[in-house]
Amino acid sequence: MNSIVNDLNRASDRHLLVNVYQTNQDVVYTGYVTTVGTSGIILATYDDFGIPDGAVFLALDVIDEVEFSSEDLENMAFRIRTARDEQFVQAGGLTMTFDQRRDLRRQVLSHAWVDHLVLMVVLKNDEHFYEGVITSVASDAVGIQLINKFDFSDQPALTLNPADIEVIEFQGRELTLQGIAASRLQQLTHQDQVAVTDATQFHDTLAQLVGKDPLVALIPKHNRDLFYVGRINLLTDDAVIMSLLDMTGQFGGYTLMRLSGLHAIVIESDYLQTMRLFSLLNRARQQPLQPVLNDERLFDATVDQFQARLSQAAAFQTIIHIKLAGGDSLSGYPSHVAGGRFIFHKVEDDALDRVGAVYQIDDVDEISFGYLDAYLVERQLRIEGEL
Numbered sequence: 001m002n003s004i005v006n007d008l009n010r011a012s013d014r015h016l017l018v019n020v021y022q023t024n025q026d027v028v029y030t031g032y033v034t035t036v037g038t039s040g041i042i043l044a045t046y047d048d049f050g051i052p053d054g055a056v057f058l059a060l061d062v063i064d065e066v067e068f069s070s071e072d073l074e075n076m077a078f079r080i081r082t083a084r085d086e087q088f089v090q091a092g093g094l095t096m097t098f099d100q101r102r103d104l105r106r107q108v109l110s111h112a113w114v115d116h117l118v119l120m121v122v123l124k125n126d127e128h129f130y131e132g133v134i135t136s137v138a139s140d141a142v143g144i145q146l147i148n149k150f151d152f153s154d155q156p157a158l159t160l161n162p163a164d165i166e167v168i169e170f171q172g173r174e175l176t177l178q179g180i181a182a183s184r185l186q187q188l189t190h191q192d193q194v195a196v197t198d199a200t201q202f203h204d205t206l207a208q209l210v211g212k213d214p215l216v217a218l219i220p221k222h223n224r225d226l227f228y229v230g231r232i233n234l235l236t237d238d239a240v241i242m243s244l245l246d247m248t249g250q251f252g253g254y255t256l257m258r259l260s261g262l263h264a265i266v267i268e269s270d271y272l273q274t275m276r277l278f279s280l281l282n283r284a285r286q287q288p289l290q291p292v293l294n295d296e297r298l299f300d301a302t303v304d305q306f307q308a309r310l311s312q313a314a315a316f317q318t319i320i321h322i323k324l325a326g327g328d329s330l331s332g333y334p335s336h337v338a339g340g341r342f343i344f345h346k347v348e349d350d351a352l353d354r355v356g357a358v359y360q361i362d363d364v365d366e367i368s369f370g371y372l373d374a375y376l377v378e379r380q381l382r383i384e385g386e387l
Helices: 002-014 071-085 104-115 173-185 199-207 270-284 305-316 372-383
Strands: 017-022 029-036 040-046 052-059 063-067 118-123 129-137 142-146 157-160 165-170 194-196 216-220 228-235 239-245 251-258 262-268 320-324 329-338 341-348 357-360 364-369
Touching: 002 029, 002 063, 017 071, 029 052, 029 071, 040 071, 040 104, 052 104, 052 173, 071 372, 104 129, 104 165, 118 173, 129 157, 129 173, 173 270, 194 199, 199 228, 199 262, 216 251, 216 270, 228 251, 228 270, 239 270, 239 305, 251 305, 251 372, 262 270, 305 320, 305 329, 305 364
Parallel strands: none
Antiparallel strands: 017 029, 017 063, 029 040, 040 052, 052 165, 118 129, 118 165, 129 142, 142 157, 194 262, 216 228, 216 262, 228 239, 239 251, 251 364, 320 329, 320 364, 329 341, 341 357
């Protein structure tokens, strides 16, 4: 433990970008250590896109390793610079100040109670993540009113022992938006999920939604725990293009999917209500998308969209993500799109496969494109001379 504390103090004193690994979770936090206390730390964090994402309190007991140098950190430093240079939309980030001589966990909880912040907490010996608003803070008990974006009927109030709280995320982008939306979320009523699961109705259902404002969720066959949320941009005889929303209700790129790969179309749910509200709030705040993305693209319903999207990506060496019928997912760019085939040059662990592998267009079930991670990967490869 002493060596970890020494590493944390070094990171704080030298203002070093670090990865902090946990003993009991796979979640890795990237950021700058701002405060080291006797029982835990405050880390100002960044999301996967290099955007400031609030902060996290981590109890010292859950910290397994502090990483100072790695390829991942080099990539994150690049993304942080890019997000700053391109002026990515972000939340306010960490605005609190802390006294390292006092209990950091209690300071976070007290700040959150006074300022009505939405937090995410992880408890000792509990695999769940709890999001909610602090309703009371005492020496031996903390009250929290849970927020469940997926099921408004399941939002109990809990009383927790502060000593059991190992992780507290606060002031991040999604949590901040939930705080702004909290009063309106409380006014929404629970909606049982309404979904179309009959494949013979998929085309007619989607046809009514093309170019319209209502949000829907598409659930693919290959992973029924996964779903894409957004608006229907285009429909052809056998495929659909969705303009996606990310978890903060901002534009998240596009996904092209074969109708034969659809499991269900969700028309109504509590999560869709939440995302509609997030989307409206982003529009009202004039933050509907990151400045490097384009949410106004139109597509031709008379052409084979799989051929068209692959051909366009090949012409400009644009990074896309494909899902194959066999279940494999690949990120990279295509080339030599002809005769129903194409070569795909995979990007994996920041290494580009210049030779590539041959695939059949008919074996591609999904293509995602025009999203933020693809922009960042492509920009880095171009700067490094790989593209």
